[in-house]
Amino acid sequence: MIAILDYGSGNLRSAQRAFATTGHDVQLTSDLDIAFKADGLVVPGVGAFAACMNGINAISAADVIRQRKSAGKATLGICIGMQILFSDGLEYGTHKGIGMWDGTVSEIEAPILPHMGWNTVEIIGTSQLFKGVEKESFYFVHSYAAKESVGKAQAWTIHGEKFLSAVEDGPLCATQFHPEKSGQAGLKLIANWSAAL
Amino acid sequence: MTLSVRIIACLDVTDGRVVKGVNFTDLVDAGDPVEMASLYDSEGVDELTFLDISASSAGRETTLDVVRRTAEQVFIPLTVGGGIRSVDDVDRLLRAGADKVSINTAAIHRPELISEIVDRFGSQVLVLSVDARRARTESGFEVTTHGGRESAGLDAIEWVEKACKLGVGEILLNSMDADGTRAGYDIGMISAVRSVAKVPLIASGGAGALSDFAAALDAGADALLAASVFHFGIHRISDVKSYLSAAGYSIRTFNNS
Numbered sequence: 001m002i003a004i005l006d007y008g009s010g011n012l013r014s015a016q017r018a019f020a021t022t023g024h025d026v027q028l029t030s031d032l033d034i035a036f037k038a039d040g041l042v043v044p045g046v047g048a049f050a051a052c053m054n055g056i057n058a059i060s061a062a063d064v065i066r067q068r069k070s071a072g073k074a075t076l077g078i079c080i081g082m083q084i085l086f087s088d089g090l091e092y093g094t095h096k097g098i099g100m101w102d103g104t105v106s107e108i109e110a111p112i113l114p115h116m117g118w119n120t121v122e123i124i125g126t127s128q129l130f131k132g133v134e135k136e137s138f139y140f141v142h143s144y145a146a147k148e149s150v151g152k153a154q155a156w157t158i159h160g161e162k163f164l165s166a167v168e169d170g171p172l173c174a175t176q177f178h179p180e181k182s183g184q185a186g187l188k189l190i191a192n193w194s195a196a197l
Numbered sequence: 198m199t200l201s202v203r204i205i206a207c208l209d210v211t212d213g214r215v216v217k218g219v220n221f222t223d224l225v226d227a228g229d230p231v232e233m234a235s236l237y238d239s240e241g242v243d244e245l246t247f248l249d250i251s252a253s254s255a256g257r258e259t260t261l262d263v264v265r266r267t268a269e270q271v272f273i274p275l276t277v278g279g280g281i282r283s284v285d286d287v288d289r290l291l292r293a294g295a296d297k298v299s300i301n302t303a304a305i306h307r308p309e310l311i312s313e314i315v316d317r318f319g320s321q322v323l324v325l326s327v328d329a330r331r332a333r334t335e336s337g338f339e340v341t342t343h344g345g346r347e348s349a350g351l352d353a354i355e356w357v358e359k360a361c362k363l364g365v366g367e368i369l370l371n372s373m374d375a376d377g378t379r380a381g382y383d384i385g386m387i388s389a390v391r392s393v394a395k396v397p398l399i400a401s402g403g404a405g406a407l408s409d410f411a412a413a414l415d416a417g418a419d420a421l422l423a424a425s426v427f428h429f430g431i432h433r434i435s436d437v438k439s440y441l442s443a444a445g446y447s448i449r450t451f452n453n454s
Contacts, residue, residue, distance in 0.1 A: 010291055010292075010318070011268070011291045011292070011294055011295060011296055013265070013268050013269070013292070013293070013294040014268050014272065014294055014296070017268065017269050017270075018272050047317070047318060047319045048319055051319075111395065112395055112396065112397060112419065113395065113396065114320065114321050114366055114367075114396070114397065115200065116321070116366070116367060116397045116419075117200050117201060117202075117203045117243065117244075117397070117419070117420065118200070118201045118203065118243055118449040119199070119200045119201065137201060137449040137450070139273070140200075141274075141296075141321045142321070143320075143321075158199070159200055178274075180272060181273060181274050181296060182272070182273075183238065183272055183273050184272075186272060
């Protein structure tokens with residue numbers, strides 16, 4: 001079973017349906033017990049960095065993400081759900097993230113923001129997530145990003161400057177883009193992620 | 198590695214069906230929105246927009262259902278506009294499966310609506326739709342309401358600047374002079390808005406020849422929206438993408454690997 005952490009409003013319907021294409025049962029949940037026990041946990045993003053952390057803290061979900069990492073259970077952060085895995089975020093002031101990875105999420109230096117639309121990735125290391133879709137485009141919507149190299153494999157994207165577009169770190173993975181909104185390429189990446197569950 | 202230009206298909210929806218008018222009159226039924234969304238997705242469209250032109254609340258309920266059914270089978274970004282007046286309207290649409298919403302008249306009447314939506318959901322969900330036409334205002338462009346029939350008494354460039362300050366994440370610029378004519382986008386209008394907008398700019402209204410799409414990009418558009426040229430099969434999405442790719446623009450290829 002794949003659990004999608006529900007900790008605020010937003011479009012979770014697409015995510016639910018996209019992960020269901022893998023054949024797994026998919027549950028939207030804010031129940032920490034279900035979130036811990038799930039074979040895979042998806043942490044979507046909601047609003048800005050601080051709003052997202054407030055949502056995570058309101059249901060005390062940070063510990064579940066830490067415990068899953070220690071237990072070797074797969075977790076996937078998406079968009080702001082990736083950003084809050086870092087130690088700090090600079091959107092509307094300085095805010096603490098969950099701190100799974102050292103690094104600061106800061107504004108992208110580009111003439112036009114948000115970075116909105118389809119862009120490609122450059123992969124460093126051995127990627128499981130991008131198998132078969134290394135050359136494809138993925139859908140991004142964000143103005144902030146992490147720029148430090150963390151984890152065992154990384155994907156990088158350029159919009160004005162180079163930033164981290166995905167991380168694979170054992171059981172903990174994250175994408176800055178929205179795989180659930182990235183058409184067939186996104187569904188393939190989701191299938192790659194869920195194949196290991 | 199560059200951000201691709203986006204080709205967006207717009208479906209005008211009323212009571213659960215797609216319609217597209219020429220200058221907003223003479224509506225012609227062009228099909229089922231969910232089916233059309235799915236078709237455009239398979240043809241490689243980068244994004245979809247539903248514009249709800251229903252006059253009744255029953256019509257709007259039907260649109261929510263159309264959004265739900267679309268989000269269940271189409272995994273590319275979906276923007277929904279038309280009749281959005283409150284944060285609650287936005288919440289309903291996002292929960293139904295929309296990724297972004299576009300607002301127009303309600304923001305003209307009450308600009309605070311922009312900050313209210315942005316505070317709750319973030320800039321990235323909010324598209325400001327501007328129906329503009331050439332007029333004797335300071336910039337030479339004014340904002341209209343009622344499908345271009347009435348002046349809103351606002352200079353279009355000043356309005357875009359104000360809305361950007363309030364936090365909109367994207368501008369959808371519709372030329373009411375060019376809409377439905379297939380005589381080309383209003384290039385001067387796109388350039389004028391580009392010079393003040395630091396958020397992504399979608400050009401809309403007037404797409405006809407393939408070269409029109411390139412001209413709008415050269416004027417500063419990040420994305421190109423069209424309706425009737427796609428609905429009536431004058432161009433397929435792939436024709437536009439092939440043309441732009443050959444002309445050196447970065448487009449999302451559809452590798453299907």
